[in-house]
Every structure is written in C-alpha cells, then in structure tokens.
Amino acid sequence: MDIFTKGLWIITVSWFIISMKRDKNRTLKSMKKSKNMMGNMLGQIIGILFLIGLILTLIPPEMIKEYLGSSNTLIATIVSALIGTITLIPAFVAFPLIGSIVDMGASIVPSVAFLTTLTMVGIVTFNLESREFGRRFAIARNGISFVFAILIALAMGVIL
C-alpha cells in the first residue's frame, strides 16, 4: 500500500471509531445507506475487474500503444473525451480500467480526458439538465466542460 492509501486508512478507521462512540445509531444508518449505494454498483465493479483481465490477455500492448500511446495524442484525446461523454459507468469503476490501460502503455492524456468527461459531461443527462436549468445553461456548461476536459488532460501531459 502506498503512503496515501495507508494514511487515509488510518484517518478513516480512527474517524469511524470516534463516530461509533459519539453516535452509534447515526453511524450505522449512514453505513446502511452507503451499503445500498455500493451494492448497486457491485455488478458493474465485478464486471469491470474481469473485463480488465480479458483486455490484458487478449489485446496486445502494442495495439494500445499504437492507438492510445503518445504518437497521435490530440486525436486520441478528443476521441477519448467523446467516448467519456456517452459512457455510463461510475468513476469508481473507471479508475481500475484506466489504470490497467495506462499500465499497458497508453498515454495519460487521453485517459485524463476520458475521466473528466465521463463524470462532468453527459449526453444522457443532458435532457434532464436542460429541463432543470434551461437549454442555454446545459449547452454552455457541457460545452465548456468538454473543452476544459481536453485542456486539463493536455496540461497534465506536459507535467507528468
């Protein structure tokens, strides 16, 4: 385990102990809520984890390097960002998938773009958003977010 995860574990467990001491009922109630949320995702999580195994075995790393490597970053980034807007998986499940592809040699720039649009831009939720906040708001927010997803990704490519 890396230091960050370890530290977070220590904080969380101590917080949990204090929380149980201060208000046992409330803590247990929230845990039940959190359990329901995780339970709903469980199928997807298991699915993704096993899909990663398939990808690692069946797709040759050269192919990942060729399409998602650093040779044609801009196009790969835009395509990844587009895929992110239509994909409907929780970010929670996306991290292991992205992690495995990066381990195989994909450049991080398209990966970051995908991660950002995945959660921030939604074609599927667009209708709901424009009903609640108006069409203008939905177009502006989703459009600007898309552009920023790419900018953030490119900036990270420069640093990492």
Add this chain to the structure above:
Amino acid sequence: MMKRLRKNGFLAFVVIAYIGLFIINKEKAILSIKNSGYYIKEMLTVMPLVFLLTALIDTWIPQETIMDYLGDGSGVKGSFISIFLGSISAGPIYAAFPVCKTLLRKGASIFNIVVILSSWAVIKIPMLANEARFLSPKFMAIRWVFTTIGIIIMGYMVSKVVKRDDIPIEEEAIEHGKILIKEEYCIGCGICAKIAPGYFEIENNRAIAIDENIHGGVDDDVDKAEEKCPTRAIAISK
C-alpha cells in the same frame, strides 16, 4: 428478471465473453482470470475505505448545514464552499440537480452552481483514494489541482454566458394542495414512507403517492417527508 438483467447487463456480457473464451481457448481464459487478480486485490484494499468514508462524511458533514452557509455568498469564500459541498456529496452528477435547484431558489449564483455541479461530478473525497491506488498519488494530486482551477474558470465562463433569467426557476406546475414525486430522482430509500406512511409507499423500489391530496393540519407529516427526502424528489404545493 428482465429488470435485473438490464441492471446487470454489463456483468452478463462479461460472463458470456468468458464462457465463450473458455470454449475457444481455455488457457487464455484462465490467464484472463489471473490477470484480473491483481486488480481485484487492489479493489479490495480501497473499497472498504471508500465505503466507510462515504458513510462518515454523510454522518458528520451534513449537506444542509453547508447549503445554509452558501446562501448568496459568492467570491472566494463562496467558491470554496461550493467545491467543498460538491466534493463531499455522493452520487452521480444528476443527483446534484435538485440540490442545485434548491440553492438557486435560495439565491446562489450561477457561478456557484456550476462549481458545485462540476466538483460534484469529478472531485469526490472517497474517490481520490481510488484514483491514488489505481493510478498514483502524484497523478491524483496533479489532476486534482488542475481540475479545481479548471472548475473555477468554467464557473466564471458559464456565468458570463448564462443569465439568471435563462434558468426556469418557477415551481413545476403542481396543482394546489397536491403531491408530486419526481421519479427520475427518487432512489427508493423509503424515508418518505417511514415519515409519512399515510402519503407514501414504496413499490418496485420507487416511492408512490398513495394519497395525492395534502390534508393539512398541524401534525401533517408530509412537509417533513419533503424536507427529509435525500434527493429532493418530493414536491408539494400548498
């Protein structure tokens, strides 16, 4: 059955792919499972963490209190509170819509709303653990910094393009004295049915109104149900 299948369609797809692979090439199938092993182990080290942290944040950092702080406070303080509110909240971006709508009615600025929506979507404190684990702490930290800066600029840009009048603020047309449950937000938690069993019932994991007419009276519990609904799926008109 159909519903279950649709819900777990993705998992079913992966299972079928594995079965297919087993038939065609047994070694590769076994190798695939082995390759998944590492990621499953990693997931097990963060999943309880994310689970606990989500519950703890929910218990000790109540959304409502922070929403009260926000009010119409904009500027630096407002953007900090907005980012904080978004980061501690669980659930996908559309779960933030009703919360933001309430805030807009209370006078929050468009800038703040965009910041809340965006940080609700991308910055999640329990999720940072997950990201650090599968990518790297450095990756997580740098992405966090860039995203936060990006969100502030985005909020500013959207607030230049969209004005308050562009946003439909008026209440949904609910008939006077009636109850409306917005199905797309209801998560079927059952809180409303527990608080006001005379009005709500859970059916197929969704709340339904058994009585659409508000009776009124001093000890009417429908108000409390509206207030306590975690996703603000209940609208009442009095």
